[in-house]
Amino acid sequence: MHADEAAADRSPKAAGHTPQAPTDGNRGAHATAAFAGLATEPGVAKPDPILVVDNVVRRFGGLTAVDVEHVEIQRGSITALIGPNGAGKTTFFNQLTGFDSADAGQWTFNGRRINGLAAHKIARIGMVRTFQLTKALSKLTVLENMRLGAQKQIGESFLRALIPSLWRDQEDEITQRAEELLTRFKLDAKRGDFAGSLSGGQRKLLEMARALMVGPELVMLDEPMAGVNPALTQSLLGHVKDLREQGMTVLFVEHDMDMVRDISDWVVVMAQGQVIAEGPPGTIMSDTRVVDAYLGAHHDTPLSAEEEERQLAEAEAELEAKAAQEPGPDSPETDATAQEGAGR
Amino acid sequence: MDWTLIISRAAEAGIGTETVIYALAAIGLNVHFGYTGLLNFGQAAFLAVGAYAIAVTVSTFGLPFFLGVAIGLALAIVLALLLGIPTLRLRADYLAIVTIAAAEIVRLVVRAVALRDTFGGTDGLQGFSDSFYSLNPYPAGQYELGSIIGFDHRTMWVLTVGWVLVAISCFLIYLLMKSPWGRVLKAIREDEDAVRSLGKNVFSYKMQSLMIGGVIGSLAGFIFALSRAAVQPDLFSTELTFYAYTVLILGGAARILGPVVGAAIFWALLVLITTGLEEAVRAGVITFITTNQVGAIRFMLVGLGLMLLLIFRPQGIFGDKREIALDAR
Incomplete structure (x- = not known):
């Protein structure tokens, strides 16, 4: 129960009201500084990890899709999870967020063990994800999509739903918060439209904005840029950086190396289900282990x-x-x- | 041809007991299918549970009528739990399979020879509706509504209670679907993983939806049993569920009044065609069929009408065309 309360306490921060959140880009520099001098070995310890993963395994029949020994995600940073196709990134993501089960292993969020926890409970304690294939709720309006994200809604209990006066005030508050976020994501003009009528890129924006309505501490984005046109990519990049500025931690899966280099503070590389290297974005792509994983050991x-x-x-x-x-x-x-073949 | 007879029969059917029963059954289905996206093909089971709860409580065990009503409502919830616990965590089509089987199980149990003493076998049960009709405020006689519609006092009482239940159910659904609770349901229909990722307990909401729709279905069962003053197991075959779906889609799924208007149109149309054909045969206008064949032919014509509706108005009478357009994307 008190995890729920914690989630509620955090929500104003997510909406950008926290006074101590610096807006001048300090946090970016701060996040980079936190990684200074760290070894580039897989599983290297971070100064202030928000998420710690140990020995997570997922097997599909004879194929071991995920076998991660140890990974830590630094609080307040943007961490990219990259790797060739079939490296197990999305499966790993699904496991961490409770959408897939793990055959073994444990992981903690803010020191609390969350393996085996149902997906909705993981979201409630502040670890919210988006999906590779965008899940806009097509026949709900953009605004309804946003409202859905808010936590601890009085009107979401069956009996209290029948008495509008009980939840109307909260609904107004939620609507106001939703409108602010929509304005920030430049979707305010679409507020009354069905989410299904949005373009692919707008859906990505909506999904991200909706995740923020939950008031997350850790935002997990599964390929946020997939299928988005270059113009919108820049705007999405800005929004991801914004999350860090507001004190959130971001972990995202991505293929596009330019993008990874541009916004991430730290990069974790997966191949064949394992974490093979970690490091700062500037140097990670010249790491031989990474080059071998992407291009094959005998490519040269x-x-x-x-x-x-x-x-x-x-x-x-x-x-x-x-x-x-x-x-x-x-x-x-x-x-x-x-x-x-796909697994390799 | 007696046009007054044809029109009055159709109008009576449009507000009659069948319309009430199917409206309630379809309102329940609307909660399941229209709002939550649950493919419940066993709505007949919820009606059977309601109908048999009254019948068995009163005629078999000689207990009070209102206890039967309470048992019916409770059993509808139990049935929803039984159906939901194993299937709601699985993909949508499992629920469809399990519900259609469960509905047949319920029907076969109540018609079983071994349980004849309790459920009355294929003959069903009678003589349980006296306390209901003893509450009838309408003095005995024929009641004219307007100039062409008329019902006897017993039907008037059933219809009064029935339409009050329809109104209450619709108002309940209206309140629920306006609320954040209803928003979660509609979101689950669109994509349950997205809802899960936003911290909602999808399983719990699906279960609540199954229960509420089932309870409204059991109300339809009460009216079904009381209007006939009898229950028979074979009235609760899968056909009933499919008619309820027809009614729902005809009126427009995920619309408050869709099931009610759908039921009224479905029964008015069916009776209009039946009486119309019978009259035409009798008057010698149509000579190539007999009145005995009308029963089969009316369903062909209704089927044709429904096909045309789905081609030209796929969203149903009340549906929103924009929503259908989204599906095509």
Whole structure:
């Protein structure tokens, strides 16, 4: 119960009312300073971690999608989680937020163990996520989407919902907070429209704004820039930096390296389910472990024309042999191979 | 052809007991399907529970009528729990499968030979509605409403209670769906993971929705039992649920008055076509069918009408066209 109260206490901060929140970009410099001199080894200890993850494992049959030994997320910073396709980033994300179960491991948020906690309870204690495929609630208006995010609503209990005078004041308060956020995210003109009528980029903005209505301490963004046009990307980037300015911690999954370099204070790299490196954004991409994970360990060995032809012929022969053996693309064996391939 | 008869029969059906029963059943379904997105294909079970609760309490055990009503409401909640606990955490289609099976289980249990002493087998139960009709304030006789509609005093009493229940249910749904509680329900219909990520206990809300819709369904069961002064198991087949869905979609899902208008139109239209065809056959206007065949043909025509409706007005009578446009994106 007191976790709920804590969430409520935090909500004004999320709306940007906290007086001590500096607005001059101090926090960015402060966050960078916190990482100074840290080793770039996976699982390196941070000075003030908000989220500490230990030995988290997720297996899908024979495939180990996630196997993270130790990771800490620094409070008040923007941490990027990157990695090649199929590295297990989203699965890891889902586990941390309670949307997927873990086969083993534990993790703490503000020192409180939250593994095994239901997704809605994790959101209530201040760890709120967005989704890779945006989940705008299409047939609700933009404003209703926003209002939904507010916590501890009196009118959300069945019996009290029947007496509007009990919740009307709170609803007005929530609406005001929602309108402020909508203005900040430049969605105020759309407030009465169905969320389903928004463009892809606007939905991303709405989802982020809606997450802020919860009053989170840690915002987890799953590919916030996927499918967003370049003009809007800049605005989204600004909003993510804004979160840090307001005292929130951001952890996000992203593919776009330019973006990661631009806004993150620290980068965690995953490959094949494991954290293989950590480090500041400026140098992490020249780390050999990262380069190997992205491009393959032998990417820089020269390849002669004869060798290339030989490899091609081999691959084709293999494919033909396979096609002759297997009746159709739906056979379970092919499926298993495809899944495994995706895992790598 | 007697046009007055055709029109008056249709008008009577439009406000009659069938309309009340299906309106209530569809209001319950509207909470499930229209607002929360729960595919409940077992609404007939909730009606059966309501109807049999009164019948068994009064005729089998000789207990007071209002105790039967209370038991019916309580059992509707129990049934919702039984259906919901195993299925609501799973994907939506599991609920559809489980509810359709549960409705058949309820029907087969009450018609079972082994339980004949309690539920009356295929013959059902009678003689439980006396205390209800003893409260009837209408003196015996025929009551004319307007110039063409008329009901006897018993039907008048059932209709009065029935329409009051419809009005109360609609008002309840109106209050709920205006509130933050209703907002959570509608959001769950759109995407439950998003709702979960915003700190709402989705399972609990789905369960509440299933209970409220089920309780309103059991009200329909009360009226069903009382209007006939009898219950039979085969009245609660899956057909009833599918008609209730038809009524709901006809009127417009996720609209307060959608189920009520849908039920009125459905029954008025069905009776209009039946009586119209019968009269036409009798008057020799239509010669290629007999009055016995009208019963089957009316459903063909109603089916055709519904298809045309879904093609030209997919959102139903009250629906919002903008919402359908969103689905096409």
